[in-house]
Amino acid sequence: MTQSAKIITRFAPSPSGHLHLGHAYSAKLNYDFARKNGGMFILRIEDIDHLRCKLEYEKSIFEDLHWLGLSWPEPVRRQSEHFDDYQQALSKLREMNLLYPCFCTRKDIKKEIEESSRAPHMPPKMGPEGIIYPGICKKLTQKQIRQKIDDGVPHALRLDMDQALSMIKNPLYWTDLKTGKQKADPALLGDVVLARKDFPTSYHLSVVVDDHLQNITNIIRGQDLYYASHFHRLLQHLLGLKTPIYDHHPLLTTKDGNRLAKRDKSITIKSIRENGVKPDDLDALIQQYL
Numbered sequence: 228m229t230q231s232a233k234i235i236t237r238f239a240p241s242p243s244g245h246l247h248l249g250h251a252y253s254a255k256l257n258y259d260f261a262r263k264n265g266g267m268f269i270l271r272i273e274d275i276d277h278l279r280c281k282l283e284y285e286k287s288i289f290e291d292l293h294w295l296g297l298s299w300p301e302p303v304r305r306q307s308e309h310f311d312d313y314q315q316a317l318s319k320l321r322e323m324n325l326l327y328p329c330f331c332t333r334k335d336i337k338k339e340i341e342e343s344s345r346a347p348h349m350p351p352k353m354g355p356e357g358i359i360y361p362g363i364c365k366k367l368t369q370k371q372i373r374q375k376i377d378d379g380v381p382h383a384l385r386l387d388m389d390q391a392l393s394m395i396k397n398p399l400y401w402t403d404l405k406t407g408k409q410k411a412d413p414a415l416l417g418d419v420v421l422a423r424k425d426f427p428t429s430y431h432l433s434v435v436v437d438d439h440l441q442n443i444t445n446i447i448r449g450q451d452l453y454y455a456s457h458f459h460r461l462l463q464h465l466l467g468l469k470t471p472i473y474d475h476h477p478l479l480t481t482k483d484g485n486r487l488a489k490r491d492k493s494i495t496i497k498s499i500r501e502n503g504v505k506p507d508d509l510d511a512l513i514q515q516y517l
């Protein structure tokens with residue numbers, strides 16, 4: 228990014244439920260940062276998961292954000308309309324020999340982990356978000372893979388992390404606005420799924436492709452995605468994409484320390500506005516959960 232590049236931020240919700248107070252906080256941080264810096268704020272709809280995303284929720288995202296007083300350029304990018312872009316990125320990684328098919332079900336993975344937990348010489352590998360994929364399908368032979376595909380066993384595509392890391396000559400870095408220069412540690416997440424069984428991309432893949440295509444300069448998102456940022460830096464490098472500056476904000480929690488979730492109906496923006504709260508009162512409300 229050059230010094231003079233116009234700041235572009237984005238809020239990229241998935242319409243898989245109504246937005247809650249934490250989303251309002253995140254959206255406002257992005258909006259205010261862009262405004263303060265004479266930049267632009269973009270809304271993107273991350274609706275690749277056709278099983279969970281609903282038009283009803285998408286409609287309510289627009290209503291909620293307008294109620295908050297935010298505005299953005301139209302038309303809004305909806306990821307479900309851009310599977311070709313993600314396919315191109317996957318093809319590139321495939322050509323680099325960095326993808327392998329994974330036929331595992333959750334049950335297969337659970338079983339493997341339970342078994343390896345009982346074998347003290349080979350404990351399951353832990354990542355910051357729990358046990359990482361134990362590499363079951365990485366061991367399949369070409370013949371076994373062909374057989375499973377011929378049998379119609381559904382598969383996801385995973386990044387071969389060891390292979391990807393072996394292609395990197397120098398360490399990768401990214402900038403976190405609060406904590407400064409970070410050395411990327413993408414191995415933390417293991418062999419991440421880049422195309423799911425039920426749709427041909429994943430959050431990680433589509434988010435880095437879109438942030439690049441939309442020239443996002445600053446990503447402000449929740450602390451829960453801090454480790455994802457380490458991984459996104461690797462994908463950007465492999466795919467030749469731009470690296471934005473990141474900022475990870477604290478997550479809103481209830482008094483008992485639980486993160487706000489879309490299923491908590493009481494703190495959805497929809498319910499807040501239906502209860503007569505005014506947008507100007509929102510900051511005070513957010514403070515109660517920070």
Ligand code: GLU
Nearest residue numbers: 239240241273434448452
């Ligand atoms: N769709 C993602 C979410 O709602 C966006 C995360 C991000 O900002 O990268 O969590």
